[in-house]
Amino acid sequence: MSYSRARLAVLAVLAVGAVAMLIPAQSSAFTSWYNCINKPSDTWCDGRANGTYDGQHSWDYNSASNPSGTPFWVCQRVYKPSTGNWLVGNSCGVDYIFHVYGNVTCVCYDAEVSQLSGSGRDIYGFADADY
Amino acid sequence: MTNSKKNYILLVVVAACLLLASVGATADPDESNSPGAGVQQVTETEAEVRAAMAVFDRQRGSGDALSEWLAGKLDAAAEFGMNPALSRLSIGNATNSLYAVPARGHVCAVLTVGEGASVSCPPTGDVAAGRSAPSTVALATGDVAIYGIVPNAVESVSVQTGPSESTKVDVEGNAYYTVVSAGTPLKTVRYAGPSGSVEFPIYDPQLVRDG
Numbered sequence: 001m002s003y004s005r006a007r008l009a010v011l012a013v014l015a016v017g018a019v020a021m022l023i024p025a026q027s028s029a030f031t032s033w034y035n036c037i038n039k040p041s042d043t044w045c046d047g048r049a050n051g052t053y054d055g056q057h058s059w060d061y062n063s064a065s066n067p068s069g070t071p072f073w074v075c076q077r078v079y080k081p082s083t084g085n086w087l088v089g090n091s092c093g094v095d096y097i098f099h100v101y102g103n104v105t106c107v108c109y110d111a112e113v114s115q116l117s118g119s120g121r122d123i124y125g126f127a128d129a130d131y
Numbered sequence: 132m133t134n135s136k137k138n139y140i141l142l143v144v145v146a147a148c149l150l151l152a153s154v155g156a157t158a159d160p161d162e163s164n165s166p167g168a169g170v171q172q173v174t175e176t177e178a179e180v181r182a183a184m185a186v187f188d189r190q191r192g193s194g195d196a197l198s199e200w201l202a203g204k205l206d207a208a209a210e211f212g213m214n215p216a217l218s219r220l221s222i223g224n225a226t227n228s229l230y231a232v233p234a235r236g237h238v239c240a241v242l243t244v245g246e247g248a249s250v251s252c253p254p255t256g257d258v259a260a261g262r263s264a265p266s267t268v269a270l271a272t273g274d275v276a277i278y279g280i281v282p283n284a285v286e287s288v289s290v291q292t293g294p295s296e297s298t299k300v301d302v303e304g305n306a307y308y309t310v311v312s313a314g315t316p317l318k319t320v321r322y323a324g325p326s327g328s329v330e331f332p333i334y335d336p337q338l339v340r341d342g
Contacts, residue, residue: 033165039342042339042340043339043340043341043342044339044340044341044342045342046342049342060247061204063165065165065166071264073332073334075334075336075339077336077339088244088245088269088270088271089244089245089247089249089268089269090268090269090336090337090339091249091266091267091268091269091336092266092267092268092333092334092336092339093251093264093265093266093267094251094253094264094266094331095166096166096167096251096252097249097250097251097266098167098210098249098250098251099244099247099248099249099250099268100201100204100205100247100248100250101247102245102246102247103246112342114339114342116334116339124165126165131204131207131208
């Protein structure tokens with residue numbers, strides 16, 4: 001084998017390794033940690049603006065949490081943008097609330113959180129499509 | 132293009148793939164920020180919880196168990212170390228039932244909604260001191276359920292739904308639960324506990340504005 005062919009073989013092995021590493025990272029995308037940074041009060045956030053967004057899925061779990069030490073209300077919902085409807089179970093509580101939805105099959109929902117502190121705050125959301 | 136150039140481009144592509152892969156593999160930097168994650172599940176109800184909530188003094192019966200499906204879900208995640216095998220039914224209802232579930236340093240209020248549930252887990256210290264806040268959840272009818280857990284000394288809570296409209300809600304099994312009709316303005320929940328009188332604002336989750 002020539003030197004360049006050997007080098008190509010090594011590169012091919014490295015490429016396969018990289019793909020192998022990528023596959024498990026993507027398959028764990030059934031969960032979504034989406035941060036909403038400095039979001040206005042009383043507004044739903046899916047992380048698309050000022051945060052992270054992992055796309056639509058059949059979320060059957062969603063939680064909202066307050067990362068600050070100052071208590072305030074947080075809310076969560078699982079929302080279907082194409083219809084403007086949401087799954088039954090929108091909920092609100094102080095600092096941390098989560099909802100276990102039933103069997104969700106449509107891969108068409110956004111997981112959203114909001115905060116009701118009265119001013120801009122960070123809120124963390126976590127959604128799971130296979131809770 | 133020469134072979135060395137081709138190899139160089141390949142090397143750059145592979146390096147980029149490896150970088151992406153490592154970022155993907157170590158993604159979710161916020162996982163550690165989940166307040167209930169990674170807490171060891173309790174195997175028995177903590178003494179502080181038993182002291183604050185008499186509902187846990189009661190022998191656990193079959194009626195105290197969550198549905199097998201829901202218990203399995205909550206058990207697998209065990210947020211705040213909650214253990215659904217130690218649950219107590221506080222308020223049974225035809226459509227929604229409210230359970231108290233002990234966790235580690237927290238007590239969880241689990242209100243069934245359909246086959247799922249709305250869950251909040253205030254710190255045990257807040258519950259014991261009579262400072263635990265209510266939670267709200269929208270039901271299939273559009274009505275809103277208001278629920279929470281309280282210590283032994285609290286016998287009722289007052290739900291304010293307008294400037295002068297107030298409803299007394301009795302506490303059962305260290306918990307309270309009431310449903311208000313869709314569109315009812317929500318104001319506060321008040322009760323008197325070991326720390327004196329407390330008042331919490333309450334919100335309709337259906338009225339949060341679209342972003």
